[in-house]
Amino acid sequence: MPAAFTNAQQMASSILLTNATILVPSGDTSDHVVALRRHSLLIEGNRISRILRDIPPPTKYSDTKILDCTGKIISPGFIDTHHHLWQTQLKGRHANHTLVEYMPTGLLQAVNFTPEDIFWGQLGGCLEALDAGTTTVVDHAHMNISTAHSANGVEATIASGIRSIFCYTPTNRIKSWKPELVPADLDDWFGDWVQNQFNDLARSAPWADDRVRLGLAFDGYFLPKDVVIGLHGQARKAGVQVITTHCVHGYPCDSSLVDLLDSYGLLGPDILLSHATNLTDSDVKKLVKANAWISSTPETELQMGLGNPMCLREDCAGISSLGIDCHSNNTSDIPTQMRMVLQNARARKNDPIVAQGKHPRSLDLSAQDAFRLGTIQGARAIGMDKQIGSIEVGKLADLVIFDGQTPGMICAAEEDPVAAIILHSSIRDIDMVIVDGRICKQNGSLVPVDFKPTLDEVNIAEQRVDWCTIAQQLLASRKRVQAAIVKAGADDFEHQVSGTMRMLPMDGNESS
Structure with a gap:
């Protein structure tokens, strides 16, 4: 199984960040943050060791990295609880797609990726997330076409430097595209080889020092009850941290997924439902009782016809988090999701008042409500709120540092740093990203990564690569993938969409 890869992220025994605005929890709760102005933060190893107005450089280290953060905001690293990181070469395909159109053009195209394509797509996806300030990601890795595909995905994730829960995914695939879409047999996509690899990965995990x-x-x-229960039991026995699934109308089952999980005795705090825009009041009550979680992905949900995001609905706010879903379709920027979901929720609350010809007197959803979804709530959704999600002494050093003096952030950073991040920031305002005490982005640029794959199934040469080199690899890989799509007959859009609707347990209507 994979060795614990090293990477080229600049690392010192300690890092001292001085003169910053630091967003820390207020009082006894991590749900509201306050700004400590002109404060310093010390990282020792991979943890936050001190937060004070003035911290002298520690004498026990000869290599402390001292960074002046005057005019900068230090935020908790963002936590993305639903993402498909392998899809980088498919970026730009889905700008005008619904869910039923995305399925054949995106999700099912993993079969046209080689394992090496997966490596570069996964590495690109991880680095795009890091560039946007995401320090932890729940990766719904539905590219398990072969053991080599998943091995390349794991290796690339480790090499990137991101913190991840790599969610191994038994993946339905296409055996042939024409004259009709023919899915693989059950034994081919959910057979012994899948379960054997999962067990192998479970024995070797975690990787990269956890x-x-x-x-x-x-x-x-939609599979038989004993198969579903058996897989969940196998995963929990192996000690997995998260069991995640999509949850939209008609997929992955044609009735309430919450009712099904509850009737099977499977609901629990390790269950994470992505989207969940079709929940009933009964569903929500069962999720709350089980301490199960939701990941809202506003950009895809609003575009692809999944419904309005649920995460700021009053009865769901305590079990909700945020994700990106498909960076092949939209940005990897969690603050963009915060902004979008906040304004969408505000608009829906304002609509009844506006319909009466009146003006709302005030707003009952704040920037803080959105901020917690991408930080501490994401940490709770994956059972890591004691380690990440807020800036506190003893927690892991996963941090995002914004430049508060850019054209976008100037003045807003002085008035309200949280509002500045959610309503004014862009990726270019992120000066530095630190994960596990390692600098992954500095001075606005990603730091090169080293990798040395050790698996027989991973044929990427040992090397150090900067982003420019990775970009060239991705462009070359995209050409290979596009050629494979054409060769397989997977480029006939209308044929593939109608075939997918017949093949999968979902329905769809032609647009009017």
Whole structure:
């Protein structure tokens, strides 16, 4: 199984960040943050050791990295609880797609990726997330076309430097595209080889000094009850941290997924439902009782016809987090999701008042409500709120540092740093990203990464690469993938969409 890869992120025994605005929890709760102005933060190893107005450089280290953060905001690293990181070469395909159109053009295209394509797509996806300030990601890794595909995905994740729960995914695939879409047999996509590899990964996880952990993603709830229960039992026995699934109308089952999980005795705090825009009041009550979680992904939900995000609905706020979903479709920027979901929720609350010809007197949803979704609530959703999600002494050093003096952030950073991040920031305002005490982005640029794959199934040469080199690899890989799509007959859009609707347990209507 994979060795604990090193990377080229600049690392000192300690890092001292001085003169910053630091967003720390207020009082006894991590849900509201306050700004400590002109404060310093010391990182020793991979943890935050001190937060004070003035911290002298520690004498026990000869290599402390001292960074002046005057005019900068230090935020908790963002936590993305639903993402498909392998899809980088497919970026730009889905700008005008619904869910039923994305399925054949995105999700099912993993079969046209080689394992090496997966490596570069996964590495690109991880680095795009890091560039946007995401320090932890729940990766619904539905590219398990072969053991080599998943091995390349794991290796690339470790090499990138991101913190991840790599959710191994038994993946439905296409055996042939024409004259009709023919899915693989059950034994081919959910056979012994899948379960054997999962067990192998479970034995070797976690990786990279616990930075990358194993989870399970599963969308096969239309399968027999004993198969579903058996897989969940296998995963929990293996100690996985998260079991995640998509949850939208008609997929992955044609009735309430919450009712099904509850009737099978599977609901629990390790269950994470992505989207969940079709929940009933009964569903929500069962999720709350079980301490199960939701990941809202506003950009795809609003575009692809999944419904309005649920995460700021009053009865769901305590069990909700935020994700990106498909960076092949939209940005990897969690603050963009915060902004979008906040304004969408505000608009829906304002609509009844506006319909009466009146003006709302005030807003009952704040920037803080959105901020917690991408920080401490994401940490709770994956059972890591004691380690990440807020800036506190003893927690892991996963941090995002914004430049508060850019054209976008100037003045807003002085008035309200949280509002500045959610309503005014862009990726270019992120000066530095630190994960596990290692600098992954500095002075606005990603730091090169080293990797030395050790698996027989990973044929990427040992090397150090900067982003420019990775970009060239991705462009070359995209050409290979596009050629494979054409060769397989997977480029006939209308044929593939109608075939997918017949093949999968979902329905769809032609647009009017």
